[in-house]
Amino acid sequence: MMSSSQKRAEYRSLFKQNVRGRLVVNKITMGIILSSVIVALVPLGSILIEVFKNGLGALSVQFLTQIPGAIGTGDGGIGPAIQGTVIIIGMASFMGIPIGVMSGVFMSEFGDNRFGRTVRFFNDVFMEFPSIVIGIFAFLTIVLLLGHFSLWAGAFALSLIMFPIVARTTEESLKLVPLTYREAGLALGLRQWVVTFRIVLSAAKNGMLTGILLAVGRISGETAPLIMTVLGSSQFFGGFDSPMDALPLRIWRLSLLPYDSAKMQGWGAAVVLIIIILSINIGIRYYFSTKNSSKSKFLYKIIGGRKL
């Protein structure tokens, strides 16, 4: 007959035997999890530090405004590339946003059927298409049609990358507008398109703006589809029908050169690109973290993490 204190001691030792191993395993896995976070943060930190450290030194008014100098001299700058990026984003937005918004309206207002689900599914799949294949498509449809490389082709390729993102975010933000808003509009005798444009879209404009800006951020870094559409050039804007430079393209061309001066200029172009993209991304986050936030956070997840 064991006394109760003996029993308690026995149970305690059994408990310790059971628990100790499990706690050790738990500690180890938690360590692995934490180290995986650190593993992911190291490259990000390194990229940002190197880009800013090497790039800021290359910046000057000359560098930002002049055309590239003779190869290997390190003279000149990336003026045409900055101009080209701005023009091409503007054109792509002009082509991509209206159709993206209308497509989002379709998915949200008329999309509750088999056709709508098909469109939504392929929209999601298309978001993941390799951008270089979209570039080839723009080459085949526009460049071969016109017979030369042009801004139109590049903007068309980028608009194809842009519009599924805009469509998806528009859809999601329209869905967040309560049904009662629509019913109130219809009860006043408004037509459906008036309800959609005047009430639903204006209620959802913050979410749509987020989507549009993130799509702009995404396409401003795209390189692959530009190689076979706008080709690159070292001159300032010379008409929509001619080749044009863009920042990512210029970085790529510079990376192919063996000179140290090209490397410096490459870092300089990279820092300009990164500043543009990060200010869009962080700007959106800041703007929406100060406003009503849970829904915009959801939207950010959709495109910020690029997926879903």
Add this chain to the structure above:
Amino acid sequence: MFINQKHARFALPTDKIFKIIAVVAGAYILVVILLMVFQLYHESQPIWQKEGLSFILGSDWNAVEGRESFGAAPYVLGTLVTAGFAMAMGVPVSIGIAMFISQAPKIVANPISMVIDLLAAIPSIVYGFWGLYVFRDGLLNYIEYPLHDFLGDKIWFFSSAPFGLDIFSASIILAIMIIPTISAVSREIMSAVPHMQKEAAYMLGATKWEMFKLAIFPYAKTGLIGAAILGLGRAVGETMAVTMLIGNATGPSAFPQTLFQPGQTMSSIIANEFIEASPASLHLPALIGVGFVLLLVAVVINVVAHILVSKMLRVKEGIINA
């Protein structure tokens, strides 16, 4: 009264027009996809006619006129090998991150998930530039040479002399680039697991790790696989960073045999040679053919991934509504 009747009689059927425009905008995506598949197939016809199946199975790559011969096997394999290594390195890390974020207190988790999202915002070309001038040196000195020196004689895939621009470095860059994708989706998936499941596991005395093993992983398995496949889709289509780091071999030498050897992927050969290819020769159709294969691979991967992920998230919606 009069005005209203007149108005009604001559009014345009604006709602119908609106609906038609919306449907057309919705159908645009389907038209683009169909047109894309058709165009790529149509324009690569010459190469399929000349090479037939050996375009996929062969390995010669010669653009010289008169001796033209194209086989894309090394590039298809290169894509699969780099993407496979990237998955092997990236998936565990991404799921670890998702686990961390789902467990950590909000004040830690929110900044970290925001920073990881920033990784997705950095453009591919900047990854490539950084890889070329910073990452390559570090990798070469601290990882590739030691691996080669210690294991080169014993394990064949470490045997060739490291150069820094090879399949290994391209795979690691790809792994870094797919981390934000996979971890963002896995995060969503894990938060879709009902709280009851987690609480039940804790109630049985489970540690955190056992809670993941008992409650989250079995429940989220499909979705996590889908997330990983989404990452695979991104790795397969990624172009610039890979082009800058993989060393760009062509022909039979591009067959991936060791890790430290220059290779080539489908997207990188297109990026490298598309501009130089003359539309009159077979070179351009060959590259478009490679693009067609890449498109098919990407479509299959993404369709599978989206089916898996949306299945999982539909379950989540059902729970919320119930």
